[in-house]
Amino acid sequence: MDATPNAANRSTATSVRRDLAAAYRLIAHFGLDDSIYTHISARAGTGHDRFLINPYGYRFEEVTADNLVTVDLNGELIDDPLDTGINKAGFTIHSAVHAARPDLACVLHTHSVAGVAVSCQQEGILPLNQWALQFHGRVAYHDYEGIALDHGERERLVADLGEYSIMVLRNHGMLVCGRTIGEAFRRMFNLERTCRAQLALQSSGATSCLPSEPICEHTAQQYERWDSEHDVAGRDREWEAWRRLAGRLPTAAVN
Template structure:
């Protein structure tokens, strides 16, 4: 890749990741200064895995393209414009995935009320509606081991995740992988809607209607084909462009 093209690609990645932080905050899915969204950079000159993470201590609505921190797979900070380092628990989870899943450009982790609620029940997410059918039989599970500070947990996270793009971290929250930042954000927003809808439906005290297996699987494949048409076939992502226009109108400083 030519230096100019590489620089443009990295600049676009930083912009998209900053947008992801702002969008997650805008949808009320952040958790103070905790949880993280990471993006994998092109490998370093020695082949080392490098990725971008938010500066520790900043709210999601304070993250910009220019203050993102670059770290490697060992936790060494390569570039830290803000000067506060990164959260150790964020490094544990995100480095585990980026080291094992090179298809994952972006890893997005949240602690929303609805996501934590669904992660805390044995059944997990049920195919109760079109949103949740997208994830039918496509969710991995990882049992809670405490705050993710033990690097040995990385192997278990990766083993439990397997080849899936979505994981429920039991009693903890959600984890989403995207082949692009845009895909990760869209998956995370749909997962959050699904969890909210399940909590709302089951709270009514009426009888939930669970989709038949065949219908849920058919719907999941329809969603997958739509995502593949963008990520594999290069179709324009009009939904992501709409999200960026919204941010450009209300918080254009995310690009700085």
């Protein structure tokens, strides 16, 4: 008789914490972290007024399900297990998206070398290969305004994001969102490979071979249908595979 609403909510909250901690470990494992900076956030519980984010001053490999910070959309710390606070720029970006897009559960922001390099290119993400085509016509762009400490930028950021889930922060890095943590991680993993492949081709000096516009859009739609055509009972099999990897990764000790 433990399948009560309260028990179900606790189970969901625990699952979100574990998934978010796994995403942090995976981002660190693939070298997409940036010292103690950048962030991944996820909605906390069933409400839309608070989210989980990393404790400021800790590397991604040190993030665990238990030390995540809970903050509301006004910046009030609801639960801060390590008494560290949070990155103020991270709050600006993540609170903006969580407040404006209740359809999204996770926001992931990186400063990888490849992502930053592509964010500095006027053309942005190019439709060069299959990885890139999942983002075709589905990427927003936000002009650089300096370190994101001005809460006034939130309005402009969400206006630029619109209904998209992927955004290039020009001269800054990449931002992806997902309906689940797994979806956000998958998108960032593929976006990073897209950026690396683009830079590799550009540095090679070779002539690019671009697919036609109809093929670009056809492929993007195939990506959008992939989960529904391959999985059952709401399972995200790719995220299950990534979680198995995360479970084998060491978690740094936190004093």
